[in-house]
Structure formats: structure tokens, C-alpha cells
Amino acid sequence: MKSKNYIGKIKSIKKINNDVYKLNISSDIEDCKCGQFISVLCPNKTLRRPFSICDFNKENKTLTILIKLKGEGTKYLSSLKENDEINFLAPLGNSFEFFENKNALLVGAGIGIAPMLFLKKEMNKKNINNYLISGFKTDEEIIKGSDENIVGGSVLDNIEELIKNKKIDIIYSCGPAIVLKKLSQLAKKLNIPCYVALERVMACSIGVCRGCIIKLIKNNEINNFSVCKDGPIFKGEEILWD
Amino acid sequence: MKSKNYIGKIKSIKKINNDVYKLNISSDIEDCKCGQFISVLCPNKTLRRPFSICDFNKENKTLTILIKLKGEGTKYLSSLKENDEINFLAPLGNSFEFFENKNALLVGAGIGIAPMLFLKKEMNKKNINNYLISGFKTDEEIIKGSDENIVGGSVLDNIEELIKNKKIDIIYSCGPAIVLKKLSQLAKKLNIPCYVALERVMACSIGVCRGCIIKLIKNNEINNFSVCKDGPIFKGEEILWD
Amino acid sequence: MGLEKLKTILKNEKTSKTLELRTPIIGASGTYGYNSEFENFIDLNCFGAISTKGITIEKRLGNDGDRIFEVQNGLINRIGLENVGIEAFIKEKLPVLKQKNIDFLLNIAGSTIEDYEKLAIIAQENDIKALEVNVSCPNVKQGCLEFGLNPNSLFELTRKIRKNYDGFLIVKLSPNTSDIKALATAVEQGGADCISAINTLRGLGIKIDYIGNKFLKKTVQGGLSGTCIKPVALYMVNQIRQAVKIPIIAMGGISKLNDLFEFILAGADAFQIGTANFIYPSICSNLAFELNEFMIKNNFKDFEHLKGAIINE
Amino acid sequence: MGLEKLKTILKNEKTSKTLELRTPIIGASGTYGYNSEFENFIDLNCFGAISTKGITIEKRLGNDGDRIFEVQNGLINRIGLENVGIEAFIKEKLPVLKQKNIDFLLNIAGSTIEDYEKLAIIAQENDIKALEVNVSCPNVKQGCLEFGLNPNSLFELTRKIRKNYDGFLIVKLSPNTSDIKALATAVEQGGADCISAINTLRGLGIKIDYIGNKFLKKTVQGGLSGTCIKPVALYMVNQIRQAVKIPIIAMGGISKLNDLFEFILAGADAFQIGTANFIYPSICSNLAFELNEFMIKNNFKDFEHLKGAIINE
Numbered sequence A, B: 001m002k003s004k005n006y007i008g009k010i011k012s013i014k015k016i017n018n019d020v021y022k023l024n025i026s027s028d029i030e031d032c033k034c035g036q037f038i039s040v041l042c043p044n045k046t047l048r049r050p051f052s053i054c055d056f057n058k059e060n061k062t063l064t065i066l067i068k069l070k071g072e073g074t075k076y077l078s079s080l081k082e083n084d085e086i087n088f089l090a091p092l093g094n095s096f097e098f099f100e101n102k103n104a105l106l107v108g109a110g111i112g113i114a115p116m117l118f119l120k121k122e123m124n125k126k127n128i129n130n131y132l133i134s135g136f137k138t139d140e141e142i143i144k145g146s147d148e149n150i151v152g153g154s155v156l157d158n159i160e161e162l163i164k165n166k167k168i169d170i171i172y173s174c175g176p177a178i179v180l181k182k183l184s185q186l187a188k189k190l191n192i193p194c195y196v197a198l199e200r201v202m203a204c205s206i207g208v209c210r211g212c213i214i215k216l217i218k219n220n221e222i223n224n225f226s227v228c229k230d231g232p233i234f235k236g237e238e239i240l241w242d
Numbered sequence C, D: 001m002g003l004e005k006l007k008t009i010l011k012n013e014k015t016s017k018t019l020e021l022r023t024p025i026i027g028a029s030g031t032y033g034y035n036s037e038f039e040n041f042i043d044l045n046c047f048g049a050i051s052t053k054g055i056t057i058e059k060r061l062g063n064d065g066d067r068i069f070e071v072q073n074g075l076i077n078r079i080g081l082e083n084v085g086i087e088a089f090i091k092e093k094l095p096v097l098k099q100k101n102i103d104f105l106l107n108i109a110g111s112t113i114e115d116y117e118k119l120a121i122i123a124q125e126n127d128i129k130a131l132e133v134n135v136s137c138p139n140v141k142q143g144c145l146e147f148g149l150n151p152n153s154l155f156e157l158t159r160k161i162r163k164n165y166d167g168f169l170i171v172k173l174s175p176n177t178s179d180i181k182a183l184a185t186a187v188e189q190g191g192a193d194c195i196s197a198i199n200t201l202r203g204l205g206i207k208i209d210y211i212g213n214k215f216l217k218k219t220v221q222g223g224l225s226g227t228c229i230k231p232v233a234l235y236m237v238n239q240i241r242q243a244v245k246i247p248i249i250a251m252g253g254i255s256k257l258n259d260l261f262e263f264i265l266a267g268a269d270a271f272q273i274g275t276a277n278f279i280y281p282s283i284c285s286n287l288a289f290e291l292n293e294f295m296i297k298n299n300f301k302d303f304e305h306l307k308g309a310i311i312n313e
């Protein structure tokens, strides 16, 4: 799918917990993949704002995104009403790879659950064994849809045990950088692949401005990759973490 | 009355013709005079926007202004709803002088009618003979309240005759600079006083920035005066017209 | 609520000359008038000082034609240093400042070095505590900015003013330069006690509309101020901080509490508020109150540990 | 709808060197990639050219850390000239440009005069029609801006590039100067065919939040672009127009049709669009269409009568 500029319509907007909104957006978009994101125009800000695709309904061409309130951009988006127009670029970025015969652990920390929900759904469709564990600070922040919610502590707390118990042989994750880093290191130790979805402040979101760079080591060579176009999904082991 | 910063409330907002809105604003303001103006905050613009006071009700401390759509500032103000807050400085500027025994001609060209309506009302209260003539481009633009409306042509068309017929011995006017200039020249020729309400792009609206300067000749000396503080009302004969 | 926590002492460590301010919030030159014009809107006791409208030897009527042009988040002005002249200032404005106990910086501008010297002498004679030398006004044809953009002339000018004036000497710098560090250094070496920055950026405002088969245009070339220049102001203040030791009074687009913190990080010791006064005439006192409240609530004695924390480049 | 009316010929009257553009709308360097990255969003046939990301001799990875900082109506970037290097450009990017028939300006940057000379020679060898010499990038530690802020070095640099390159030579100027006229004159005298302006303004972005008893800060020092710099860009373009005869490609905050008219009044012959591409990726073709429509509707052959109409100061 080529990425394009769509003018969609808010089909529904719902506050799903104290600072997260769920938006269903209908548009002409034909298809998109798990792990991809969209970049939304906020008229009160200079830059567009990127959001992971949390679900996609091909029949009625409806995208779902989850928006957690951060600053003025997300505030504006949360104030949208049914039938309002929404201008976005989509689909953007690469996507998750699927492996049919693996047991997948999906880890969503906080709002990082958004792409994991989409991933879980697709894996279920493809009959791939998966287990989604999510982490939230408080009960009020829980976003539903996981197999297990960690509240308080960290998603990483008992994860090594979980990996052993569930015979996990691949990990997918999205969340704060520190979580992704630790998870990648653990995966390396356990010698299983780990895919992580990164975030960066973005300007163009289509790979031209070089504003959202991440350094990867491949074949012992360090090189720049753009989170918006080469990513947002990367192999944890290849990332040169700060 | 000292000028202050008020947070008022829109008591009512009404579209009174195709591009003019009438706003009634209640606030703590105690008093204001004929010819004075207010300066309204428009959150979408850097500068406040000045509007003549078109009426003032002392009992319920309600100001009236007429807003003609021009650009983004007036567009914003026209979108206000009942009970919305409105932030303004008031009362600003000098005011009209009254002369009890004169026959006053009031001339409002276009939206320049706003302060004239207030002036007429006060003159009526004081039993000062007055005649308000207004000019509008089309029937749709008429703002009611005048003794006579000129539609099409110019308010100046038959004005010399009118002055003679009505035994006018003082003129008050507000409108485009060119109208005020011609009227001032006519008044000088006829040797009657003429007060005009000027407009200038304003920054501070309280006399400090020197952004809204007009040059006056007094006692053969040319000097700067601020339209916002020394004005907006000036004697036509003293103005150094461009 | 007392504002004791806000007391600010600007100090030239080398000469130990100081300027004491009730609060670090100063009304910027050209936006605050001469004395008490703002008293309806603010509590005169709660802000640091006024910087007067730029005063010249002779009275000036300023520029003809449009003087103000609005842009997104900013303003272009070409007032052209309209002012009453130093004589009228001393006779009519100074007594009001004294009577109302308003601290102020006398902002001065000249077209020749001699102008500045004369103004300095008059300031000295009248026991004026602080002088803010405007060498950065883009709106006059002669002088002023000419001195402000060349380190050598600026050094000379500062030295000559310094010779004639014993009070607290502030030089106000222009951002319209490729090397603000050199200018700041010249000012420090010339003997100034403090730098204020920035004056307006050079800008051109054009409004063009196609109406009835004609292009109607309106243009104002002058100085750009307001929120839109804040990133440039932060950059300049930070550069100055890296070049000199004397205190900095920072300005350029300040309109909220967080802006103060940003400028402190960049290296500011006090602040001036210009364009924002036009929008919120109470802003100078409001910011003082907000800062005070923040300090009390979060137990801050001062912000020394934050000052100029950014000195990476 | 044909866009014939938009055909634009930039001409150096002295040497008669020309650059023909389908339309006067050019995607600005650093915001448009190397070749066809924008083809999903625009009609490649309807805009004038791409200015490539700034190319250096060696491949560069650019700056570490945050590279983008959003401000009101603008953007600070410190990409640091990340690019594939001239060799990879010629091998991998140039063929795509040729194959897709995309007109382009090769934007080059160097840390030494020799770098620029080498790049010019390579451009000459590869028959590249137009070169845009970036002497105005504020985001690299060495070179580049150093050449761009001194009229003498700029003259020398231009002359040396000119010697090695026969195509249409454009030099891109920085606004971070007190005298853009001197820079423009140096470039013209050095033999350039055209000036493009402006590159980004120096700016510092600071975000500071007080959270849980701590100040958390984020800072990005770099180049400021977007709507907020438009008044500065208009001023600079207008100054350049008053100093030189060669054509000007104007940029700085352009995002709508009226901006084009404003820049024409200031003196522009063609336009580049930078930051606005990030917000409206189709903007380059949209502006071309809008301009075309305006010309047809109002019967304009060109805008010669408007060009540089503002030359008051």
C-alpha cells in the first residue's frame, strides 16, 4: 500500500479511561498492516502527530487509534466529535513479521498496547499462538484486551518465568524505550527474536527529513534508519540503545 | 473612569445583517462615555481588536458593540455564543463633547454608525436636537436606528442642503477616512465645528506604544496624538489629513 | 502575599556595581511608556522596573505611515523612536517616576556617539540609577543600530558612555548579527555592567489582496517582536551567557511562567516583557505573582542552579 | 488543466545563463529527500524542481540526539546534514531523477573550499543542470556557515565554484547576518546566476517542565524554519532584490497562495517550500495548481509588474 493523504471522518470517539480516547475513523484507505501508523494533522500545532493503528476493518475501511492525552495536539484530537473531518497520512512505516509456528509473547506497556491489540487480532486470525501482557500504572489506566494486565509494578517483573512457562520463542513489544531496551536485552540473553515498535518525534513521517533517526548495528556496521519509514518496528538486537 | 481589563460575558449575540453582529456584553464595568471604545482579546490573533461602544446600559452594566466581519479576529468574535467569556479593556479613549443649544448632524458611514447610535441616544436624553444620517452600500447592509439611510451613493451626496435645511450648527461623524476628511473640509467651509471618530490599527490601545498616531495642527504647530488615548474623537479642522 | 523571594540583585562581579530590583520582571522599552501609564492594569509595587521608551536628545515625531503590522504570534513595528526628548523626560516624566516610587531603566538612543555621551551625562547629573543603551533599534535611518552591529564601535561607544556615567550601565543588543558573542564581549570589555537582549529582529510585513481586478498591498518594514522570536531570543541569550560574565536581562516573546524558566536555563538573570503587554496589560504583575507562588509552593530560594544550564554549543 | 502559464525561466541577464522550470514551485532542500519520495503525494509533473538534501563529499550520519523541536508556527531542526554522500547520490539517486524526469537542484555543502570545488567538478562531469550551494547551514560545526557570513570568503568560494561548473549556479544565503546585501553582492560578483534565500534562522528550543520536584528539560539548538520566519524571509529577499540583478528563489514559511504574492512583491522569481511539506505533503503541487487557476481566472500572463515592487528602504 502506498501511503497517501486521507481526509477521514470520525465515526466514533470514546473516552475509554481517564486519559485515553478511542477513535474510529472511516476513510478511503484500502488496507494497512499491523505495526503501521498514521500521522494526523492538528491545526493548532506545526507538526502532525503519529499514532499506531490499533485496529482496521477492511469492509467499512475504518481505522482505530488510541490517543493518550499528552499535550496540545492530543488535547485537540480528543475534542473531535462524531462526523468531524480528520486529515491523516497513512499507512506509514513497516510492519510486524509473522512466524506461523512460534509462540509469541506480546508486551504492551501503557499506551504501547495500541499496536499490540492489532497484532493479537491478526495472530488470532492466522492461528498463531500468542499471549498479550500489558502494564499500567493504576487500575484506572487499564486498557482492555490483554490476556494479562500488570498494574503497578512493571511488565518485566516476572517475564522471564512467563517466557519459560509459555514456551515463548518470539517477542513483540511496544512501550517506553526503557522497557523495550530491557526486553531486547533479555531476548538476546534467551536467544529469541524480539521485535519492538519505537517512538520518535517526527516531522515528515515519510522518511525524507531525517528527523526521527535511530542507529542500528547490522553486520558490525552502524547506520542510520528512520523510525517513520524503515521502522517503527525494529529487531531489538540491532538497536544501538542510548 | 479608569480603563481596566474586564472579563465579561456574552449576554446575547445576534446577526443583524449579512456581515454585522450585535453583541451585548455584561461585566463589572460601571460607566463609559459616548465615543469611547473597548479593545477585545481574540485568542487567534496577536493583537486585540478595537470596537466602538454602541450602547451602554448602566443598570445591568451591559455594553453593546457592533462587529462587522473583516478578517480572522472579527470572525472569531462572531462565533462566540451566549455565556461565553470575553476579555476586553474598557473604557478607552476620549469622548464626544455635547453642546446643549446646537442642532447636531450625526453622520455614520457603514459600520461607522456604531458610535453614532450611542451618541444619538445620549443627545435625545439631553434633549439636544439631532439628526442621524447613515450610509450603506446595499439594502442588506442597513443597520437600523438612523433618521435617514442613504443606500447606494454616499452620505455626502446632498449633505450641504441637509445642513442648511436642518439649520445644523455642529457635525459628528464616524466612517471611512475619506468621508471624514470631506466632511471636515465642508464643515470648515461652512464654518461649523465637526467632530470625527478615527480608526487606526492599534497595538496597546492605551497610549504607550505610539502605534496609532495621527498628526494634528494646533496653534500652527504639528504634533503627534494617539488615536487610542487622545482620540478616537478629534476636531476635523485640526487633523492633518494624508 | 509578600514578594520578598523575588528580590533580584543584578551584579557586575568585577566592579561590584549592582542594580536591585523588587522582582526580576521589567516592562520592556517602547511597550511601557514613560512612567505610570500601566498603573490601572498592574500593581506598580510588584514588578521590577520600567524600561522607558527610548529617549533621544531632541524630541522625535517618529515615522510617518503605518507603524504596526500584525503577523502570526508577533508584531512588526516601525515607531521610529517617537519620544519627548531628554529635556521633557527629565522635566515631566522623571518627577512622576520618583513620586510614585517606580524603579526604571532610562532607555536611550542616539544618532552619534556624542548624542549618547550627552545623554549619559544628563543621566549622571540627574542621578539616574540605571541606563539601558539602545544600540539596536532597526527603525531609524541613522545611528543606533550602526553602533550596535560592529564590535569595535560598540566597544568604543560603551567605553565613552561608561566614562560619563557611574550608575548601572546596561547595553541592549540586537539579534540582527552573525556574531552576538563578539558584540557581548565588546560591551563587557567596554565597561558595561549588564546586557539586555534581544531587541527586535528585522522583518518585513506584506499584506496583499486581489480585490476587484487589483492587487491592494500594505507593507511595514520594521522590528519583529513577540512569541515568534522566542527561539531566536533564547539562542542569543544563551550565546551571550557563554561569552560574558555580567548579568543578562532577557527578552523576546516572553508571555508565560514557563518562558521565564526557559530563559533562566538559557542564562537570564532578569526579564523584560514587551509585546505581551499589549495583549495582557497585567502580565508584568501576573508573572511576578505566578513566579512567587511557584517558588513558595515548591520551596525555591532562587534559580541559581538552573541559570545558564544549557551551554552545550 | 495545463500549467503552461507557470513556466518560469530564471535568467542571469549578464551571462544569459538560464534555468527553465515547469513551475516556479520547488521543494526545499532537506524537506524533499533526494528524488521521488514525495510521488505518492504530488504530481511530479506539476512542480518546478526538487532541491536535493544537502550533499557532501563523504556520507554523513548527522547529529546525535533529538533533531526536531516544535515551536509555535515553526520548527527547529538539527539534522546535521545527514546524507548519502556525492558518490552514492550519483550512483543511486541520480538515475531515479533522470528516469522519472524530475528536475532538480543539487544542493551541496562542504567544510572546506576544496570540498565545494570537488562537488562542483562532480556536478559538472555528471552534467547536472543546476547547483544550489549551501553556505548557510547552521547545523554543522565546521565550514558551511563560516563561508556564508563573510562577503570576502563568499566571493572567493563562489568564484572557485564558478570556475569548475558551467551550469546554473545558485548560492543559498543565510539570514543570520547583519548585512545580507553585502553577501548577495559578493555572490553576484563571484559569478553566481541566482540567489536562493533564506536558510534557517539560528534558534534554541527549550522545553522545561516541573514534575515531581524536578525540572525536566529538553533542548534543541538548530535552524528555525516555518511560518514564524516569514517576516524575516520577506525582509531578506527584499534586501537582496535591492542589492543584485540576478534572480531570487525565495523561501521561508511559504504555505499558501498569498505567501507567493508577498514574496513576489518582495522580489522573488521562484519559490521553495520547506517545512510546509511536513504538514501538507501535497502542498507543492497544490500551490502550483492554485497559482495557475488564479492566473487563468484573472487573466495574468505573469507577475512581472509586481516583482520587487517594494523597494522603499
Ligand SMILES: Cc1cc2nc3c(=O)[nH]c(=O)nc-3n(C[C@H](O)[C@H](O)[C@H](O)COP(=O)(O)OP(=O)(O)OC[C@H]3O[C@@H](n4cnc5c(N)ncnc54)[C@H](O)[C@@H]3O)c2cc1C
Pocket: A037, A045, A047, A048, A049, A050, A051, A052, A053, A065, A066, A067, A068, A069, A070, A071, A072, A073, A074, A075, A111, A114, A115, A198, A199, A200, A201, A202, A203, A232
Ligand atoms: C510511531 C508512533 C506511534 C505512536 N502511537 C501512539 C498511539 O497509538 N497512541 C498514543 O497515544 N500515542 C502514540 N504515539 C505518541 C504520540 O505521537 C504523542 O504522544 C503525541 O504526538 C503527543 O502530542 P501532544 O501535542 O499531545 O504532546 P506534546 O506536548 O507535543 O508532546 C508530548 C510528548 O510527545 C512527544 N511528541 C511530540 N510531538 C511528536 C511527534 N511529532 N512525533 C512523535 N512524538 C511526538 C514528545 O516526546 C513530547 O515530549 C506514537 C508515536 C510514534 C512516533
Ligand SMILES: Cc1cc2nc3c(=O)[nH]c(=O)nc-3n(C[C@H](O)[C@H](O)[C@H](O)COP(=O)(O)OP(=O)(O)OC[C@H]3O[C@@H](n4cnc5c(N)ncnc54)[C@H](O)[C@@H]3O)c2cc1C
Pocket: B037, B045, B047, B048, B049, B050, B051, B052, B053, B065, B066, B067, B068, B069, B070, B071, B072, B073, B074, B075, B111, B114, B115, B198, B199, B200, B201, B202, B203, B232
Ligand atoms: C477606535 C476604533 C473603533 C472601531 N469600532 C468598530 C466597530 O464599532 N465595529 C466594527 O465592526 N469595527 C470597528 N473598528 C474596526 C475593527 O477594529 C476592525 O475591523 C477589526 O480590528 C478587524 O479585525 P479582523 O481580524 O477581523 O480583520 P484583519 O484581517 O486583521 O484586518 C482587516 C482590517 O481591519 C483593520 N485592523 C486590523 N487590526 C486592527 C487593530 N488592531 N486596530 C484597528 N484596526 C485594525 C485593518 O485596517 C485591516 O486592514 C474600530 C476600529 C477602531 C480603531
Ligand SMILES: Cc1cc2nc3c(=O)[nH]c(=O)nc-3n(C[C@H](O)[C@H](O)[C@H](O)COP(=O)(O)O)c2cc1C
Pocket: B203, B209, B211, C028, C029, C030, C031, C053, C054, C055, C075, C077, C079, C081, C107, C134, C137, C172, C198, C199, C200, C224, C225, C226, C227, C229, C251, C252, C253, C254, C272, C273, C274, C275, C276
Ligand atoms: C512598539 C514597540 C516599540 C519599541 N520601542 C523600543 C525602544 O524605544 N527602545 C528599545 O530599546 N526597544 C524598543 N522595542 C523593543 C522591545 O523593548 C523588545 O526588545 C522587543 O519587543 C522584544 O521583546 P518582546 O518580544 O517581549 O516584545 C520596542 C518594541 C515594540 C513592540
Ligand SMILES: Cc1cc2nc3c(=O)[nH]c(=O)nc-3n(C[C@H](O)[C@H](O)[C@H](O)COP(=O)(O)O)c2cc1C
Pocket: A203, A209, A211, D028, D029, D030, D031, D053, D054, D055, D075, D077, D079, D081, D107, D134, D137, D172, D198, D199, D200, D224, D225, D226, D227, D229, D251, D252, D253, D254, D272, D273, D274, D275, D276
Ligand atoms: C529538516 C530540515 C532540513 C533541512 N536541510 C537542509 C539542507 O540540507 N540544505 C539546505 O540548504 N537547507 C536545508 N534546510 C533549510 C530549508 O531548505 C529552507 O531553507 C528553510 O527550511 C526555510 O524554508 P521553510 O520555512 O519553508 O522551511 C532544511 C530545513 C529543514 C526544516
Ligand code: FES
Pocket: A201, A202, A203, A204, A205, A206, A207, A208, A209, A210, A211, A212, A213, A226, A227, A228, A229
Ligand atoms: S520524520 Fe522525517 S525522516 Fe522520519
Ligand code: FES
Pocket: B201, B202, B203, B204, B205, B206, B207, B208, B209, B210, B211, B212, B213, B226, B227, B228, B229
Ligand atoms: S495603540 Fe498604542 S498608542 Fe495607540
